[in-house]
Amino acid sequence: MSGGPREGRALFQEVKRLATTRRPTLKDVAQAAGVSTTTASVVLTNRREGVRVPDATRHRVQQAAEDLGYRPNILARSLRTQTTRTIGFVSDEVTTTPFAVGMLAAAQDEAARHGYLLFVVNLGPNAPLALQEQAIDQLAQHQVGHFIYGCMYHRVVDPPAGLPADAVFLNCEASGGRHRSIVPDERQGAYEVVKELIEAGHRRIAFLDDHRHPPASRLRFNGFRAALAEHGLEYEPALHLETTPFVRGGLVLSDLIDLPDERRPSAVFCYNDRIAMGAYRAARARGLRVPEDLSIVGFDDQEFIASELDPPLTTVRLPHREMGRLAIQLVLDEPGALDDVPESEDGVIRIAGELVRRDSVAEPRGAWGQRTPSS
Amino acid sequence: MSGGPREGRALFQEVKRLATTRRPTLKDVAQAAGVSTTTASVVLTNRREGVRVPDATRHRVQQAAEDLGYRPNILARSLRTQTTRTIGFVSDEVTTTPFAVGMLAAAQDEAARHGYLLFVVNLGPNAPLALQEQAIDQLAQHQVGHFIYGCMYHRVVDPPAGLPADAVFLNCEASGGRHRSIVPDERQGAYEVVKELIEAGHRRIAFLDDHRHPPASRLRFNGFRAALAEHGLEYEPALHLETTPFVRGGLVLSDLIDLPDERRPSAVFCYNDRIAMGAYRAARARGLRVPEDLSIVGFDDQEFIASELDPPLTTVRLPHREMGRLAIQLVLDEPGALDDVPESEDGVIRIAGELVRRDSVAEPRGAWGQRTPSS
DNA sequence: CTGAAAGCGCTTACAG
DNA sequence: CTGAAAGCGCTTACAG
Numbered sequence: 001m002s003g004g005p006r007e008g009r010a011l012f013q014e015v016k017r018l019a020t021t022r023r024p025t026l027k028d029v030a031q032a033a034g035v036s037t038t039t040a041s042v043v044l045t046n047r048r049e050g051v052r053v054p055d056a057t058r059h060r061v062q063q064a065a066e067d068l069g070y071r072p073n074i075l076a077r078s079l080r081t082q083t084t085r086t087i088g089f090v091s092d093e094v095t096t097t098p099f100a101v102g103m104l105a106a107a108q109d110e111a112a113r114h115g116y117l118l119f120v121v122n123l124g125p126n127a128p129l130a131l132q133e134q135a136i137d138q139l140a141q142h143q144v145g146h147f148i149y150g151c152m153y154h155r156v157v158d159p160p161a162g163l164p165a166d167a168v169f170l171n172c173e174a175s176g177g178r179h180r181s182i183v184p185d186e187r188q189g190a191y192e193v194v195k196e197l198i199e200a201g202h203r204r205i206a207f208l209d210d211h212r213h214p215p216a217s218r219l220r221f222n223g224f225r226a227a228l229a230e231h232g233l234e235y236e237p238a239l240h241l242e243t244t245p246f247v248r249g250g251l252v253l254s255d256l257i258d259l260p261d262e263r264r265p266s267a268v269f270c271y272n273d274r275i276a277m278g279a280y281r282a283a284r285a286r287g288l289r290v291p292e293d294l295s296i297v298g299f300d301d302q303e304f305i306a307s308e309l310d311p312p313l314t315t316v317r318l319p320h321r322e323m324g325r326l327a328i329q330l331v332l333d334e335p336g337a338l339d340d341v342p343e344s345e346d347g348v349i350r351i352a353g354e355l356v357r358r359d360s361v362a363e364p365r366g367a368w369g370q371r372t373p374s375s
Numbered sequence: 376m377s378g379g380p381r382e383g384r385a386l387f388q389e390v391k392r393l394a395t396t397r398r399p400t401l402k403d404v405a406q407a408a409g410v411s412t413t414t415a416s417v418v419l420t421n422r423r424e425g426v427r428v429p430d431a432t433r434h435r436v437q438q439a440a441e442d443l444g445y446r447p448n449i450l451a452r453s454l455r456t457q458t459t460r461t462i463g464f465v466s467d468e469v470t471t472t473p474f475a476v477g478m479l480a481a482a483q484d485e486a487a488r489h490g491y492l493l494f495v496v497n498l499g500p501n502a503p504l505a506l507q508e509q510a511i512d513q514l515a516q517h518q519v520g521h522f523i524y525g526c527m528y529h530r531v532v533d534p535p536a537g538l539p540a541d542a543v544f545l546n547c548e549a550s551g552g553r554h555r556s557i558v559p560d561e562r563q564g565a566y567e568v569v570k571e572l573i574e575a576g577h578r579r580i581a582f583l584d585d586h587r588h589p590p591a592s593r594l595r596f597n598g599f600r601a602a603l604a605e606h607g608l609e610y611e612p613a614l615h616l617e618t619t620p621f622v623r624g625g626l627v628l629s630d631l632i633d634l635p636d637e638r639r640p641s642a643v644f645c646y647n648d649r650i651a652m653g654a655y656r657a658a659r660a661r662g663l664r665v666p667e668d669l670s671i672v673g674f675d676d677q678e679f680i681a682s683e684l685d686p687p688l689t690t691v692r693l694p695h696r697e698m699g700r701l702a703i704q705l706v707l708d709e710p711g712a713l714d715d716v717p718e719s720e721d722g723v724i725r726i727a728g729e730l731v732r733r734d735s736v737a738e739p740r741g742a743w744g745q746r747t748p749s750s
Numbered sequence: 751c752t753g754a755a756a757g758c759g760c761t762t763a764c765a766g
Numbered sequence: 767c768t769g770a771a772a773g774c775g776c777t778t779a780c781a782g
Binding site: 035036037038039042052053054057076078079080081082 | 767768769770773774775776
């Protein structure tokens, strides 16, 4: 407030310092090259469209930009062009759990391939709708134009307000049917892995189910039944146990092992790999060897679990990377994105998983096996 | 190019549509409230500093903003104020592995608490320096002012160019000593978990080491030796095995189990939880029970592993969340951030982990135990 | 207390 | 081929 000459001088020095320190702008480059910012802009953005800049000028500008270490200010560019090459990735925890992590990585790679930057916002599971909408609002304030809503596991979500109509739901289905969704083809995966069991000769196959995750659980059950039906096998409710999707959930297998010989299963299909891990444990506790005495298969191909079990687990790999990549392509309206994907009836795009054969399946035998009549 | 009246009309309609569709700006709000953008800006940003806007005006502006659904354009604001409340989080895969994932989540939470947005960029492990620098450059173009460089596991990294001097390295140590680093206190963690074994009565303790991760491995070894020394126990090279940090790495324990009685260890300290998982397997293969016949401890408290083993594993929890939070506080120059943290000698901040007692440790006994003279 | 005006760093018709 | 000028949506001295 006093503004004496001394203070004025200090201020001047400061301004000077900032001026020399600050990042060079287009104007600086133009000045150094002796051209207008128009010209500098045109050559630096490689724009052609009928504009023909002589090579000499072009080189002068490029040289100046390099000498000064010029880097464009994306904020200014975006403000001016009214577009930001950004995609908002809102998620209930995907990026912080080992489950669906490939989705994010693949989405990021694919976005980069298109010159887009992914803004990732984690909400944590069960975030109240208000918090979700706040996050979306924050991204909108940053002018992000595209949105992906990613979930840790396959479920149905109520789309938060503020999401544009062309937002893509990843690993979850948006209720209301107003949005596109990409999910794993649970039914097909279950069908394949159960078929693997049947083709190995098993006739009595248990299903250790998870009753807490309706869409995935129901669909895997459908696949299970379809495989049975296709091979003329009857579904037996007594072999269908509901449990929790954790290692300890697999321990319920004990109940089935204790069944009289003729009613015991020779193979077990587990809702996920962790239940399978518990099933291994239950089998071992009863002195049963996997797969000699009992075949076990899982679902998910969860990292650090499925391949590390002893013996390594036959399971279904969830197509997370493919799903993440496709989400970006959809949101960016990439032509041909849906070419390799089967037509979806209900607006939900289902991507096939992949059977991963490892060492937990064998022919049934001994007291446990029933040789199939045909084999 | 023809520009007939018909085309002109269509264009007009389109412009009109866009105009009505577009997000309302400050100017729209000001107009609706009958004030200047200056006034609208002042009330909407809650700026005070001697500016006294009468309540009537204030309310009118706020009402207009709400009616129109006004949301500020952060790009424009940042461009004008020359600051973005953003932090770049560059990482070698942290966000896509289950290891150090708490770091990212905590960093994001803490950033949000300060009104900052985290821009997360994954590089993938072993990304060439050029790619890293490109990612940093991209963030810089977005005018991010602060940087965190996060690693999946504790190691030494060469800081890529383009990182400002006040960047923070998270879960890794920047070579060159020009940057601040935050890492877990490996030595202290190892010391504590080994002490747990010693205090349970063990005198012959093996170390299943990982030779591929120098800094962490060396420091855990130091902690191991410190605990031994403090209790008057001698370090025995024969019980120190180098192996790989995977489940199969733990199988080398078999060699130690096959040692003659008097030379066999009664407890095993494993470099990480996955090695411990393998050690369980090796013990079981030889008919040994954990912990009755052999105590086993790990390191990391890895999710889905440590607590799911049978019996649940005693281990050391890595302080990832604390580290992530601190990184944000450092980068934001939060006063008092370092108050709870022990003084670091070498510019590297080491955060203490926490001993997690579960059920894999018991007194030595039988052929395996040597009762301590004092107990 | 309030508004006109400048300017952040770009791009883009438009005119020469 | 090239430049002057406008303008994206804000904030902020500055003047009334």
